[in-house]
Amino acid sequence: MKDLLSEIARLTKHSPVWPKQTALARVMITKGEIPQHQLAAVYEPMIGFTVFGRKTISFGESTVKAEGPSYYVIPTQVPATGKVDQAENGQAYLSLGLKINKQLLRSLLEDNSRRIQRSEDSQAIFATRATEEFVSAWVRLLRLLETPEDIPALASVYEREILYRILIGPQGQRLKLASFETGPQSQIHRAIQWIRENYWRTLDVRQIAEKSGMAWTTFHRQFKRVTGLSPIQYQKELRLLEARKILVHQGLSVREAAFQVGYESASQFNREYSRHFGSSPAKDAHLIRVESKL
Template sequence: MPDPLTEALLRYTQGHPGESPYMTAIEGMAILRSDHPKPPSHMISRPAMCVVAQGAKWGMFGGNRLEYRAGQALVIGVETPSIGRVVEASPGEPCLVLAFELDLAILRSVAEELDPPPKAAGEAGRGVFVTDFQGPLADCALRLVRLLDTPHAIPTLHPVIMREICYWLLTGPHGGEVARITLANGPSQRVINAMQALRSRFAESIRVEELAAIAQMSPSAFHRQFKTLTSMTPLQYQKQLRLLEARRLMISSAFNVETACFQVGYESPSQFSREYARMFGIPPKRDAKQMQAVLQRDRADSNSAALSV
């Protein structure tokens, strides 16, 4: 027998037209359903929780691969490039994931109200980890999905449930790592401030020393804590941001390879093509053509479905 969260997610996906991800009436919350294993997909992950009700996935953050399955959740505390893949799914037992954004301001507010306050992890806490999602947390997830049946109650009850989720995260087995990310002027938050500067200026040549100054750290301490939070170096982080943006420009804006290369800060098209193929497994021109063909096919399928209604 499926558990209540699995049943609720199945009912939602069966009752709503369209394809995964299903964006819900709750801002920042989506339901993902996969009837088959899927190839890896690249994305920029925002602070969020991804709760697996059925099936299994893995996420790759730099060199750190994390697998999470039914009863577990991936907690992402920092905005970072990542690769995700569905590894267990079938039409009879689809992979079902409830994903919702985490508001670090709410986490910080809840942490400040706890007595005693949560004790932050040691010098370097991870920004991404897997945790069990059972008991009170599973109950919160189920109430979030059931809340979709009463949209008029969302503005009142959604913030309450999210504060409860923050409470259980902060008081759970990974509370120290969560608390460290939320500290207003702690080392992790200062690294996140530098990370935001790197994201906004990813196409520029920016030195680690400049980022370290933003984080109020020595370059060596900044480099170490950045890698602990994201599982990649600042240079690797910037490179993945550049390649993801180049891919978006070629697919959605029809930029050619050379124009996209220069737009995101590369000076050498040959270096760009090598690093692109290393990340996505295929040269940029061929990748853009294949992805554009997929988008055109999806649009045609959507138009056919609309005409048949």
Template sequence: MSAHPSQLASLIDRFAKTDGIHETAVPRLSLIRCSRPTLPLHAVYEPAVCIIAQGSKQAILGDAVYVYDQNKYLVISVGVPVVGQITEASDAEPYLCVKFDLDIATLGMLLLDTRPGPDSGEPAPALGLSKVTPELTDAAVRLLRLLETPPDIPILAPLFERELLFRLLQGDQAAKLREIALGDTRLQQVGRAIDYIKRNYREPFRVEDLAGLARMSASALHSHFKAVTAMSPLQYQKQMRLQEARRLMLQGLCDAAAASHSVGYSSPSQFSREYRRLFGLPPQRDIARLKEVPGGFVSA
């Protein structure tokens, strides 16, 4: 008999008692709980699969809105700035979600043991939605039940992870998962550019140099980068800078002027203009708003 989403919800509720993102003893597995809807929150989503057991959420990438709940799961192929918002949650029925980070090595080894599918040659958007199947829910439940028997985790977690990935490879996001793990795909080329910007977001860069790193022409990089992330490399860098500045201010590590300098801005006024354009409010008012809203920091 297949597991029901209520079984998944019960396990998350048991091991994630408070609102927030909870890492677990199972490698790459996190549990997320939130008891109220949240503000739209900018965050960088890393490669992962998110399976909701209760509640709903939306993620915005460029002009595309991805709405998912217990009937649809989300796959993220590369690290990309996203606006996420939990839209259905309450004390009685909190938002409950499983987040499993995708390990490229494990995924690649599994693909060697399965029949490869067709490669479109063109990178797809970094986010994708598919219907949750009973088989995928079963695999997720088995993985979570390992939290009941910690000594079993080192032996059984790798097996259940392969089962979960196998079920994902049988779904509509199979091509996206193959792009992540196999060969020198367009997605991996774009991924090299993304990784460089993430590591060096404080420093200016030449698009031609970035294209050389990705092993494609500047025009091809611009086209494929936008297809995956819904933004240009320079826009991606700007969002990385502004999100890091916001994090520093939220944590009380520095004020707006210091944060702007820390992330690479030479002009505080330019920083304030671009910050307001992205987040809707100037830095000081935005931070004050976020600190007043319970649950506003839950982003995964």
């Protein structure tokens, strides 16, 4: 395992110290010191692999601590905050992200559905220790960066292997959640998309549940199973993330930003923003502008 991790470090040594898209279309490399505000975002369906150091991600009331080498699965779009810590031995933080290719995933499920481990439904996204087979597949994928002419032919082969290793491991059920096109899970994905596009509107969960063809309690349970958040928590985190962008980049007042993202009370917005990001809206936005030299 140590040699495999060292090979990943070698293959990524020229990456800059911020999230970087690579020649591998679905692979992202993140390393070094990462400002916390850059880790507060809506995460797309992905596999996160912490190679060195530790990444802490918070989804509502749930917190994932992925200490390298470990991985986690995000099966749908989820608003979250996070922070990274360097490894205790002085090794710089390094993580890899793989956007989930649903076509590859569905083809794997057709052939391997019986091999997926049965597990209790988990409402929180969690981290799993990486196996040698999982890390080996990542090494093969990253080596394509040295022979980019091979990427069109081989990238999907190694991505498929990474997905396969997850499917037959403890996170198989979590990864399976990303694949649904029909049934209750597909309705949850559609509801998530509606909330993302209409986050500033008043959220009537019972009405959305009815449109999804589910009882309110079933919808609520399935939504939290997929996202780790209740529908109301999901909307609140979207609103706060969007308000932060507005305050940093558009220069609106705190009151204007609060109303623009759907809050009816500026004082409630101040309380929830401060609790979520650790400082008041005005102070937080100022610090980000200074840090980002905006």
